[in-house]
Amino acid sequence: MTAKTLSKENFKKFAENLVKSERTIGVKAKETKYEFGNINNADEIVMDYDVTLRSPRTFFQPPKEKLFDFKLGANTEIKPNIEADPFVLLGIHSYDLKALNQMDIIWDENNADQHYKARRNAATVIALEPTQASEWSFWGSMDSSTVDKGYDLLLTDIGNKYYVEVGTEKGANLLSKYASAEDATNDDNTARDKVRSELPNLCKADRKVKCDTDGITASMKNSYNNAIWEKLAEKCYSCGSCNLVCPTCYCFDVKDTIELDLATGQRTRKWDGCLLEPFAKVAGDENFRENRADRFRHRILRKTVYVADKLNGELACVGCGRCSSTCLPDITDPVKILNELCS
Amino acid sequence: MSKPKIAFFDFAGCEGDQLTVVNLEEALLDVLEHVEIVSFREAMKEHSDDYDIAFIEGSCTRVADEARLKDIRKNAKIVVAIGACATSGGINALKNIRPLETVRKEVYGENWKDYDTYRARGIGEVIDVDYKVYGCPMTQSEFVKVVKSLLTGTQPDIPNYPMCVDCKQAGNVCVFEKGQTCVGPITRAGCDACCVTEGATCWGCRGLVNDPNVDAHKEVLEKYNLSVDELTKRMATYFTNELPKG
Numbered sequence A: 001m002t003a004k005t006l007s008k009e010n011f012k013k014f015a016e017n018l019v020k021s022e023r024t025i026g027v028k029a030k031e032t033k034y035e036f037g038n039i040n041n042a043d044e045i046v047m048d049y050d051v052t053l054r055s056p057r058t059f060f061q062p063p064k065e066k067l068f069d070f071k072l073g074a075n076t077e078i079k080p081n082i083e084a085d086p087f088v089l090l091g092i093h094s095y096d097l098k099a100l101n102q103m104d105i106i107w108d109e110n111n112a113d114q115h116y117k118a119r120r121n122a123a124t125v126i127a128l129e130p131t132q133a134s135e136w137s138f139w140g141s142m143d144s145s146t147v148d149k150g151y152d153l154l155l156t157d158i159g160n161k162y163y164v165e166v167g168t169e170k171g172a173n174l175l176s177k178y179a180s181a182e183d184a185t186n187d188d189n190t191a192r193d194k195v196r197s198e199l200p201n202l203c204k205a206d207r208k209v210k211c212d213t214d215g216i217t218a219s220m221k222n223s224y225n226n227a228i229w230e231k232l233a234e235k236c237y238s239c240g241s242c243n244l245v246c247p248t249c250y251c252f253d254v255k256d257t258i259e260l261d262l263a264t265g266q267r268t269r270k271w272d273g274c275l276l277e278p279f280a281k282v283a284g285d286e287n288f289r290e291n292r293a294d295r296f297r298h299r300i301l302r303k304t305v306y307v308a309d310k311l312n313g314e315l316a317c318v319g320c321g322r323c324s325s326t327c328l329p330d331i332t333d334p335v336k337i338l339n340e341l342c343s
Numbered sequence B: 001m002s003k004p005k006i007a008f009f010d011f012a013g014c015e016g017d018q019l020t021v022v023n024l025e026e027a028l029l030d031v032l033e034h035v036e037i038v039s040f041r042e043a044m045k046e047h048s049d050d051y052d053i054a055f056i057e058g059s060c061t062r063v064a065d066e067a068r069l070k071d072i073r074k075n076a077k078i079v080v081a082i083g084a085c086a087t088s089g090g091i092n093a094l095k096n097i098r099p100l101e102t103v104r105k106e107v108y109g110e111n112w113k114d115y116d117t118y119r120a121r122g123i124g125e126v127i128d129v130d131y132k133v134y135g136c137p138m139t140q141s142e143f144v145k146v147v148k149s150l151l152t153g154t155q156p157d158i159p160n161y162p163m164c165v166d167c168k169q170a171g172n173v174c175v176f177e178k179g180q181t182c183v184g185p186i187t188r189a190g191c192d193a194c195c196v197t198e199g200a201t202c203w204g205c206r207g208l209v210n211d212p213n214v215d216a217h218k219e220v221l222e223k224y225n226l227s228v229d230e231l232t233k234r235m236a237t238y239f240t241n242e243l244p245k246g
């Protein structure tokens, strides 16, 4: 579609208008880190962040959500619950949007998930190409510094202004409603191309996956019996932190709870993770992945093989580096693992 | 169907868990729709030995406690340990890391011999326990959850994974990022990591998760410059009885 530009000053006005009129979720400081959250004042918005604590999946698959209320009795009643108020997601980095695009495919598989879809449809996505990388980021070598779909608007910081690529009608309307944007000139196009081509270099030089991304799946398929899993998992807590911060982890656990009247209750689902001990436990206390090493291996193979197979071969690790930074024993960094296992 | 009769008992503890029950207020009235309390020193004078479910708070710290515990076990169909003192020995177990005589002299002075007391233990070391409600004190919501499970004949859903899960769900910045340490990675989740959320760190009052990776955590704590002494203290607060010896 079309391309526009917004001076930094006009962007500020745009953000102010947005916050005033729309439920806006953007990036703000949280102690020494950054986190997506409700924006009440445009001054809170941080546009030059490196990475957020958790991925934006929080807004599409909340940590805990009620699926329906029920009432037991001769005629069991069920009242579905879908919370999907319209919102603007401002400032999601390219790698996180790439992950979100993958999740669109995953949640649409088989029984399309109505809860996810409703929230995805309720979102207007204003993506942002990163201007900083965290010390753990490696999206530069995971084909994730830019993204070509999934956004309504896509912003690139080209110095004194944002280059704004309009992805959808919805994005165009939002922009014309709240901002005075100008048409992009040839110079702007050139400036944007230059910024884009340099994006991968924002990631630190030692944060590179050295193998060709196309060959990763094949190499990883051969790694199943490698001794590395046992060795690394010796230090694993089975704490699931690596799962829960990842933009392409989507597992959940479903529970029914009943009120003290013993008649009404709710079905809820909450985040789960394949590193957790009870994850693969089934009736009769059978556990398909009883050993830490089995669970540890499973996550890495999900990202590089199993989920990739569902995504036409696209790797389900976008290189955000969140798992690497959150893992206290420092064993689960995909860069180290991939560089050791892939030639 | 007649209402199941329930009774509360206390051993060495601060009564914080019984207070949690009293503080249920309205929810307590809902609970009373389904059960009859026949004994509860914290809240009523009457006492009866005719009960189906016994909720026991506190640790076993004396020989005399053992006989009383065994009596309760004999009378009750179901025994529920409530709070850290009862489930693992809790902070009472801190005394177990020092010579008993030293501890007794310190507490009881020259009359120390008149007070028989030994290693503090969770009640599960003396009698069979059917359910455990963790925490110091236990949370109201987990207590109610276990009560509902007892009433419906289902297994209560008590997490068996580390606190870091609750922290991630809450969106906390990990305390290790702030130059502090905690024992969350080996502590059983289930309190929404409330202490970290409120700006403190996790001391592990819910006890160890099953199969905790204690060695890995010692290594991590050393990496974050905790001395061996600090590390031992950190781990001992709630884990003394549960930690593998050595």
Ligand code: SF4
Binding pocket: A235, A236, A237, A238, A239, A240, A241, A242, A243, A275, A296, A326, A327, A328, A329, A330, A331, A332
């Ligand atoms: S790999 Fe690291 S973050 Fe993941 S479960 Fe193990 S210790 Fe936790």
Ligand code: SF4
Binding pocket: A242, A245, A246, A247, A248, A303, A316, A317, A318, A319, A320, A321, A322, A323, A324, A334
């Ligand atoms: S596996 Fe790690 S680096 Fe890759 S997308 Fe998930 S959290 Fe990010």
Ligand code: SF4
Binding pocket: B012, B013, B014, B015, B016, B017, B057, B058, B082, B083, B084, B085, B086, B090, B091, B135, B136, B137, B138
């Ligand atoms: S577990 Fe904690 S709250 Fe309960 S009796 Fe012991 S010290 Fe008190």
Ligand code: SF4
Binding pocket: B163, B164, B165, B167, B168, B172, B173, B174, B175, B176, B182, B183, B184, B185, B193, B196, B202
């Ligand atoms: S603060 Fe403690 S419990 Fe929370 S994530 Fe960090 S180590 Fe885990």
Ligand code: SF4
Binding pocket: B135, B136, B163, B187, B188, B191, B193, B194, B195, B196, B201, B202, B203, B204, B205, B206, B207
């Ligand atoms: S965060 Fe840790 S110390 Fe605090 S209540 Fe939970 S288990 Fe206990």
